[in-house]
Amino acid sequence: MSEHADVVIIGAGAGGATLGGELAEAGAKVVFLEAGKDLNVTYGSPNHFAASQRFIDTINDGLFWHEEYTGRNWRTDMGECAGGGTTCYAGVLEESTPRDYELWPFSYEQFLPYIELTKKRYHVYRWPIEELSHYAQIINEAAGGNLGPTQSGFNREPYFEYGVYHDRCRKCRCCILGCKFNAKANATTITLPKAKWFGAEVKENCWVTRLNTDSSGTKILSVDYLKRTKTGVTSEHVEQHRIYADSFVLAGGSMMTPMLLHWSGQNGQALANSSGQVGRNLRGHFFRATYSVLKRDDVRSYQGNLVELNDLYQNFDKGYLLEFNMVAPPTYMGGMVEVMETDDLVDMIGLPFKRLMRQYPKFIISAPLCRSYDEGFTENYVLPHATKTNKIRRSASGRAIRAERAGA
Amino acid sequence: MDRRQFIANSMATFFTMIIAGRAGASVFLPKDLEGWSMGKVAKGTDPAPKPEVTAAVDVIVPPDPEIPNDFKGSDYGGDWAVAASLGDLGQIAVVFYLNQYARKVASKSFLQCDEQERIEAIRQWIRERDEIQPLIKDLLTGLTSIAMIGTFEENEPAAEKRLFESMNWYDPNDPTGTFRIPCEGYPDSFIFPVTLKKGVKEELGK
Numbered sequence: 069m070s071e072h073a074d075v076v077i078i079g080a081g082a083g084g085a086t087l088g089g090e091l092a093e094a095g096a097k098v099v100f101l102e103a104g105k106d107l108n109v110t111y112g113s114p115n116h117f118a119a120s121q122r123f124i125d126t127i128n129d130g131l132f133w134h135e136e137y138t139g140r141n142w143r144t145d146m147g148e149c150a151g152g153g154t155t156c157y158a159g160v161l162e163e164s165t166p167r168d169y170e171l172w173p174f175s176y177e178q179f180l181p182y183i184e185l186t187k188k189r190y191h192v193y194r195w196p197i198e199e200l201s202h203y204a205q206i207i208n209e210a211a212g213g214n215l216g217p218t219q220s221g222f223n224r225e226p227y228f229e230y231g232v233y234h235d236r237c238r239k240c241r242c243c244i245l246g247c248k249f250n251a252k253a254n255a256t257t258i259t260l261p262k263a264k265w266f267g268a269e270v271k272e273n274c275w276v277t278r279l280n281t282d283s284s285g286t287k288i289l290s291v292d293y294l295k296r297t298k299t300g301v302t303s304e305h306v307e308q309h310r311i312y313a314d315s316f317v318l319a320g321g322s323m324m325t326p327m328l329l330h331w332s333g334q335n336g337q338a339l340a341n342s343s344g345q346v347g348r349n350l351r352g353h354f355f356r357a358t359y360s361v362l363k364r365d366d367v368r369s370y371q372g373n374l375v376e377l378n379d380l381y382q383n384f385d386k387g388y389l390l391e392f393n394m395v396a397p398p399t400y401m402g403g404m405v406e407v408m409e410t411d412d413l414v415d416m417i418g419l420p421f422k423r424l425m426r427q428y429p430k431f432i433i434s435a436p437l438c439r440s441y442d443e444g445f446t447e448n449y450v451l452p453h454a455t456k457t458n459k460i461r462r463s464a465s466g467r468a469i470r471a472e473r474a475g476a
Numbered sequence: 477m478d479r480r481q482f483i484a485n486s487m488a489t490f491f492t493m494i495i496a497g498r499a500g501a502s503v504f505l506p507k508d509l510e511g512w513s514m515g516k517v518a519k520g521t522d523p524a525p526k527p528e529v530t531a532a533v534d535v536i537v538p539p540d541p542e543i544p545n546d547f548k549g550s551d552y553g554g555d556w557a558v559a560a561s562l563g564d565l566g567q568i569a570v571v572f573y574l575n576q577y578a579r580k581v582a583s584k585s586f587l588q589c590d591e592q593e594r595i596e597a598i599r600q601w602i603r604e605r606d607e608i609q610p611l612i613k614d615l616l617t618g619l620t621s622i623a624m625i626g627t628f629e630e631n632e633p634a635a636e637k638r639l640f641e642s643m644n645w646y647d648p649n650d651p652t653g654t655f656r657i658p659c660e661g662y663p664d665s666f667i668f669p670v671t672l673k674k675g676v677k678e679e680l681g682k
Contacts, residue, residue, distance in 0.1 A: 381564055397645060400620040402622075405620050405621045408607060410606055413620075414602050414603055416596065417598060417620060418535060418595050419538050423540065424641050425643060429647070
């Protein structure tokens with residue numbers, strides 16, 4: 069079964085959907101191949117919140133589908149749906165800087181106009197710290213005025229665009245799992261509807277397995293993909309397809325893009341890998357917790373307030389990533405003992421620790437986004453067939469002692 | 477690692493597995509598992525703390541000389557909390573390691589050491605915590621964190637209040653707030669209503 073399009077975009081996430089919207093508006097026949105579901109957010113949908121709960125189902129299905137049907141030992145954690153990771157993030161958008169482009173073949177200055185255009189498309193701006201909540205101000209103080217720099221993808225004012233209504237931000241703090249009011253910048257409800265508005269097609273549940281080249285191995289002619297016709301069932305419900313196009317855009321994210329290049333090619337040579345740099349130099353999500361004792365009056369954050377950290381990720385305020393400690397003393401101390409540097413704990417154990425715990429009502433854990441270029445990100449890379457490694461290690465008592473955090 | 481260390485570590489690992497209930501030997505766990513939690517003590521049925529555990533708790537939570545009549549760990553039963561959390565065999569493992577590190581830093585048993593040597597033995601255990609087996613490290617974590625506050629659940633209300641006031645944890649405007657579950661009673665806060673499927677729970681180990 070073969071098909072044809074002007075442009076095939078592999079991955080309908082932040083990169084693919086943004087480009088697809090522009091190309092479709094320019095008149096191209098665009099087809100998205102998306103591994104996850106299409107949430108189909110349009111005007112009249114109950115809300116984006118409901119769509120996001122479907123997204124959770126997507127994650128659940130996606131966890132097992134790849135291994136079952138491809139035989140490849142890899143799993144996805146987040147972002148496998150039309151809209152990709154933009155569906156489930158906390159609205160925190162870091163400013164890029166010239167240094168981010170040092171390893172890229174173009175400069176920050178060359179890229180800047182496109183950054184500005186994308187920000188305009190997604191209605192992204194920086195929310196002034198002065199307009200954040202009272203508790204965000206406290207955290208900012210605790211962090212030494214070091215919140216950010218970040219931008220916010222939350223609407224100050226409602227707008228209607230390409231058949232989708234976007235409400236203003238109501239500060240419900242559920243953005244990490246989708247915005248209840250559709251007030252968050254994301255590809256699901258902004259650029260994908262735009263692409264569809266101009267005639268683009270989103271093929272959901274389609275997992276690309278290979279890029280096919282011509283005999284020279286330099287031009288991609290078609291891609292093979294598996295289409296899942298039913299979720300959570302046997303391989304009888306998977307169809308093999310091939311699609312031809314004049315142009316292909318590989319936008320599968322930092323993991324799937326290099327893996328797909330690894331899997332494609334001829335004569336044992338992976339595609340686009342003459343440099344040996346495919347899938348390398350991955351950088352982690354910068355996240356640094358600051359444990360502080362406030363000088364001002366007790367905050368007693370464990371009793372609940374406007375920006376507390378609950379079970380999930382409600383730890384932000386208009387694009388600023390925040391975190392409050394929200395645990396009783398026993399849990400807090402156990403956590404402190406485990407996260408504290410060994411040398412620090414050696415110094416603290418005994419009377420200093422007791423004195424520290426006497427200041428418990430003033431404790432605050434803030435997590436401003438911090439930049440660090442000291443991390444050895446050149447050591448991080450994607451393997452063609454990665455193994456499951458990022459598991460949460462648990463102590464004998466069953467408590468997670470080192471949980472790898474997903475990006476916000 | 478020599479043979480003696482290997483045997484000792486293996487034994488401690490086994491004990492800790494029992495504590496965690498992974499060996500299925502619930503007979504060694506605190507008597508009534510229903511409602512049991514770390515730090516919850518039922519004096520009379522739970523194991524009594526061994527002298528080494530009491531001594532360790534008292535150096536981990538010493539009286540503050542700057543506060544008149546300040547309490548030490550065992551005053552509010554922190555040693556009972558540690559003992560209840562670890563169980564009989566867990567205590568044996570803790571005592572074994574306390575003595576091992578006491579001999580390492582002072583060449584005598586833990587009880588023979590003075591307070592300074594005792595805290596130094598515990599510090600030595602902490603220094604080596606990144607090299608030892610995770611389960612043994614958990615014994616250390618349990619000892620150091622439970623010792624401080626473990627007894628709050630079983631103290632008389634008046635004693636509990638005294639302890640909380642001493643530690644500045646008592647809020648006269650919200651006396652029950654210290655151990656409130658997240659967001660309880662706050663209408664603008666809620667926990668996101670997402671349930672994970674069975675397979676995902678297994679995957680995440682929940």
